[in-house]
Amino acid sequence: QKEVEQDPGPLSVPEGAIVSLNCTYSNSAFQYFMWYRQYSRKGPELLMYTYSSGNKEDGRFTAQVDKSSKYISLFIRDSQPSDSATYLCATTGGFKTIFGAGTRLFVKA
Amino acid sequence: SAVISQKPSRDICQRGTSLTIQCQVDSQVTMMFWYRQQPGQSLTLIATANQGSEATYESGFVIDKFPISRPNLTFSTLTVSNMSPEDSSIYLCSVRTDTNYGYTFGSGTRLTVV
Numbered sequence: 001q002k003e004v005e006q007d008p009g010p011l012s013v014p015e016g017a018i019v020s021l022n023c024t025y026s027n028s029a030f031q032y033f034m035w036y037r038q039y040s041r042k043g044p045e046l047l048m049y050t051y052s053s054g055n056k057e058d059g060r061f062t063a064q065v066d067k068s069s070k071y072i073s074l075f076i077r078d079s080q081p082s083d084s085a086t087y088l089c090a091t092t093g094g095f096k097t098i099f100g101a102g103t104r105l106f107v108k109a
Numbered sequence: 110s111a112v113i114s115q116k117p118s119r120d121i122c123q124r125g126t127s128l129t130i131q132c133q134v135d136s137q138v139t140m141m142f143w144y145r146q147q148p149g150q151s152l153t154l155i156a157t158a159n160q161g162s163e164a165t166y167e168s169g170f171v172i173d174k175f176p177i178s179r180p181n182l183t184f185s186t187l188t189v190s191n192m193s194p195e196d197s198s199i200y201l202c203s204v205r206t207d208t209n210y211g212y213t214f215g216s217g218t219r220l221t222v223v
Contacts, residue, residue, distance in 0.1 A: 002151075004151065006151075008149060032210050034210065034211050036211075041118075041216070041217075041219070042216050042217070043113075043115075043201050043203070043214030043215050043216050043217050044152070044201075044212075044214050045213075045214070046206055046211040046212065046213070049208070049210045049211055051210075088151075088152070090211075092210070097154075097212070098151070099151040099152040100151055101149060101150055101151045102151070
């Protein structure tokens with residue numbers, strides 16, 4: 001079993017839709033949870049990070065962590081074509097960071 | 110946050126040859142990290158490069174195959190040696206963000222071995 005599981009997609013949605021991206025993880029010791037966005041031919045960029053359970057909002061993006069079910073979510077409201085990218089979840093419990101394989105998202109104009 | 114310049118951005122190499130990837134950071138950092146990103150797979154840490162000491166390699170990666178240099182606090186190189194098609198991948202240099210809870214990445218080097 002992988003430590004972090006993420007559906008690779010691709011996920012295709014129309015512009016303006018609400019997007020839900022999800023990951024599960026296996027190690028309950030993980031405390032910090034991150035989402036990265038990676039455009040084609042670019043390196044990943046840190047989008048959001050949260051500590052422990054709960055929600056964190058930043059503009060159109062909301063990160064949600066449910067430690068009881070070991071479930072991480074990223075919601076994108078009013079999705080735009082510029083949101084088309086690969087989204088990677090990641091988690092860390094200290095010095096070791098584990099990344100998901102990424103979900104490819106396409107937002108159609 | 111730090112800005113990372115990585116080169117080359119892409120290369121096509123013959124099997125059996127070596128390629129050195131350069132990573133320049135616009136600020137001094139203690140640790141620099143080298144990752145590999147294979148299609149459909151998660152980012153995998155190859156090694157951590159500290160200035161003035163040997164790099165620390167993760168399980169499955171060895172110095173003979175991926176020698177790393179770290180001559181100062183803003184620069185590092187990763188060499189992919191004696192390449193085979195299985196080494197075709199994206200290689201990424203990274204540093205910790207200011208918050209220490211994430212990473213800033215370079216744009217990556219897309220390597221194809223033929």
